[in-house]
Amino acid sequence: MARTAVLRSWRAPAASTRIPRSSFSTTTRLGAYEDTIKNLMIGKHTRVIYQGFTGRQATANAKESIEYGTNVVGGVKPGTTGEHLGLPVLPNVREAVKELKPDASAIYVPGNGTVAAMEEAIENEIPLIMAVAEHIPLHDIMRVHQILRTQSKTRLVGANCPGIINTWGRCRLGFQPLPFFKEGNVGIVAKSGTLSYEAVASTTRAGLGQTYGISMGGDILAGTNFNEAFEVFEHDEKTEGIILIGEIGGRAELDAAEWIREYNKRTANPKPFMAVIGGIESPLGRVMGHAGAFRSPFEATAREKIAALEKEGVVVVDHPEKFGEGMKKLLAQRNPRSAGKAASGPGAMQRRGYHTMRRRPILSASSSKVTVDQKRTLIIKQHESFDLLTQRGIKTTGNSSANDLLLAISVDRSARQPAIVAAPTSEPSQLFSRSRRFPFEYRSKDATSDAMLSQVIQTLEVSDSAKPALKNLLEQLVDIYVSKEAVVLRTNIQVSEDGEVKVSGAQFRFDDAAFRSSKRQEDIHALRDIDGEVPEEVAAEKEGMVYVKMPGEGTIGTIVNGAGLAMNTVDALIARGGHPANFLDTGGKATKDTIKASFKIVTSDPRVKVIFVNIFGGLTLGDMIANGILLAFKDLGLNIPVVVRIRGTNEKLGQDIISNSGLKLDAYDSFDEAAQRAIDLASGTASA
Structure with a gap:
């Protein structure tokens, strides 16, 4: 059944209407994850539990949500039966489902327990689960999605989201x-x-x-x-x-x-x-x-x-x-x-x-x-990628050609599955239009089935004589992809008339979350060459931030909380004629410590003539952000102008603190006004 057809068969419930539990599932057939879209229709009727209920973050969040009006009915703490915030605590999800009959679960399980908590919620058919956690290893979440695709009871929101x-x-x-x-x-x-x-x-x-x-x-x-x-x-x-x-x-x-x-x-x-x-x-x-x-x-x-x-x-x-x-x-x-x-x-x-x-x-x-080395995930050097292939009997050559083809293992994000990517060219400007994706089940033999190989051969525009060699290469790439927890394995290949296949180029990218969270794949991540990386990017990483040095004139240093806002800030500055020196994401929070560390990293770039701070205070208070900026400005002895745009919680108070500081600081509410001020200061058309 098409997704739109599923939605047309039901109406959104009134906010006060209790949806019967049975109505969350309309089918028991496999591959019906789309049938769970209706589970997103939350409201006053939604009975919510917390997994990891008694933890510090879950407790604070539950208090806020209950005060807002959310119908929180209890939660789970493994092995514990009791009470928290005046609500029942059950020892596992099975007991919580039996006693509390939840419609949704907010997962606040710390560390590596998030994936196990998600799987437990799916196993017990909770209609909606929400996971906020960042840095879940890619291959762990692919396993979760493989489970989700084969059922019609549970819908996931997240992870890595509000x-x-x-x-x-x-x-x-x-x-x-x-x-x-x-x-x-x-x-x-x-x-x-x-x-x-x-x-x-x-x-x-x-x-x-x-x-x-x-x-x-x-x-x-x-x-x-x-x-x-x-x-x-x-x-x-x-x-x-x-x-x-x-x-x-x-x-x-x-x-x-x-x-x-x-x-x-x-x-x-x-x-x-x-x-x-x-x-x-x-x-x-x-x-x-x-x-x-x-x-x-x-x-x-x-x-x-x-x-x-x-x-x-x-x-x-x-x-x-x-x-x-x-x-x-x-x-x-x-x-x-x-x-x-x-x-x-x-x-x-x-x-x-x-x-x-x-x-x-x-x-x-x-x-x-501009193509630059990757820092958030690990891209190993080409000769190291070749080593992984030659160890598996794959022929390689350093002689690339304009006629090279593309063969890769990546992720089809729409299908929520790993996929073969093939193209009859390796020319970057043609890859988007000429490449095709072939999704396959995680940890299955689908990637090298005869049907799949026939599609890949047709896409590469080579003869069937290459089928055995291509099958061998794909088998080895899939093995590396799964066993070493890769994100993308890209190869440029050459196919001779007699069907011989050689790899002429390789770029292998691996998931750092698997290493950081669980110390998995230590052998791969031991290949990282920190000495060859940009010092500011390494310094930011140690502070839990992401910094990317931008090319060009780079007169405006940027400090932003949140990846999307940081990307948009760089885009919008360039659109208005500015020259940002960097992308810097302090993370979802902006504390006085992260602000100070950010100023130190950004001002280490000699190109920077002005700093543009763009902060949206959600859970972080605007006055706290402003005071953190003042402390950083004084402690570091900064003598370059700083333009600050503060929006969000206590925004007016934060703006007033900046404006009344007597320092080379300008405070704005409007992004356009703040951006123009930063651009004018950087270009010398305005005085500090």
């Missing part, structure tokens, strides 16, 4: 900053947490408010994607406008464009869409904070994603603070009595009446072509 919230039903699973949410009419789905907070704050300021905030999350594989969230928004009567927040990596935004095209065709008066895409100026191959925020050569660029969305009438802006007023104008155009009368194509109604707003600027294409 969670899911329904404002009208006062139900929150996650750590979203509640003061910014308001009952309203805009549905938001996002890869980035900080950008989603910006979107929430913007729509709240505009008087629109929100219905749902659904997190896709920043990992390579997402439990719930854009299209699945769209199906909820389409059928939710309170949702009148939809916001998508994407970034580099994968094809979820392209899938979203296809969904919107079909939606516009079948709907007389479609709900308007707006979007922002982060990472337009991100260097090729770099992981930009989020584990999934990197682009392989055979994936679409951010610009290509933007073009695909705009083709379907989506209004794409360059900064999320424009969502509020922009959506107000789009909703004012949405008049059922005139729907379809003056449209010139899908989404035309969305475009009309929007010309008075500043549109997304055309950005330069310079830095997107």
Whole structure:
């Protein structure tokens, strides 16, 4: 059954309506994960438990959520029966399901226990599970997705995300900053947490408010994607406008464009869409904070994603603070009595009446072509990749050719599976258009089946004589991929007329989360050459931050909390004529220690003439951020100007602290004003 058909067969429940447990599953057939989309429709009826209930983070979060109105009914602590926050604690999920009959579970299990907690929740058929944890090893989450695909009871939101919230039903699973949410009419789905907070704050300021905030999350594989969230928004009567927040990596935004095209065709008066895409100026191959925020050569660029969305009438802006007023104008155009009368194509109604707003600027294409070494995951040297292959009997040659073909093992993020990627060329500019993906079940023999090999041979445009050698190469690549927990294994190959296959180039990337969290794959990660890396990037890593040195003039140092917001900050500065020196993600939190460490790292770059601090305080207070900036400025004896944009909790108090400091600090609420001030200071057209 198609996903849209599944959604059309049911209606969103009223916020006060209790959904019978049996209604969460409409089928028992295999491969029916799509049937669980309806489980995202949380509200007052949703009975929530916490796994890891008595932990410090879970306790603080549960208190906030209960005060907000979330129907928390208890939780789990392994081996313990008792009470916490006046609610029952059960020793395992099975007992919790039996006694508490939960509709959803918020997983706050520390360390390596997250995956086991997810598997336990799936085994006990909890309808909705939400995981906030970062740094879950890729191969662990692939195993979880293989389980999810074969059942129709449980839906996952996350991981590496703020969670899911329904404002009208006062139900929150996650750590979203509640003061910014308001009952309203805009549905938001996002890869980035900080950008989603910006979107929430913007729509709240505009008087629109929100219905749902659904997190896709920043990992390579997402439990719930854009299209699945769209199906909820389409059928939710309170949702009148939809916001998508994407970034580099994968094809979820392209899938979203296809969904919107079909939606516009079948709907007389479609709900308007707006979007922002982060990472337009991100260097090729770099992981930009989020584990999934990197682009392989055979994936679409951010610009290509933007073009695909705009083709379907989506209004794409360059900064999320424009969502509020922009959506107000789009909703004012949405008049059922005139729907379809003056449209010139899908989404035309969305475009009309929007010309008075500043549109997304055309950005330069310079830095997107830069290829640099990877730091967030491990890319080993080519000769080390060759060693792994020759140990397995694969022939290699250092003589590359313009006629080389591409054969890789990667991840199909849309299928949520590993995949073979093949192309009849290795020319980077042609890979996106000419490559094909062939997903296969994790830890299965599907990758080297006769049917799969026939498709790969056809795509590579070689003769069947190469079949035995290609099968051997694929078997070895899959073995390396699984046994060594790789992210991407890319090879350039040469195929002779008699069917001989040689590898002429190799770039192997491995998951550092497996090593950092569990010390798995120590032999692979021992190959890392820290002495050959950029010192600032290594220093940032030690502080738990992600720093990427940008090429070029680099006069503006950036300090930002959150990967998506940091990518967007770099993009927007370049769009306005600025020259950012770096990408720096302090992480989801911005404490005085991380702020001080950030200033030290950024100012070590002699190109930097001004520092632009762009912080959205969600759980972190604006006044605390401001005081941290003052302390860092004084302790480090800084003598270059600093422009600070503080939004979020206690934003006005933080801005006042900066403005009244008497130091070379400027405080702003507006991103446009702050960015222009930083650009003017860097160019010398304004005085500090």
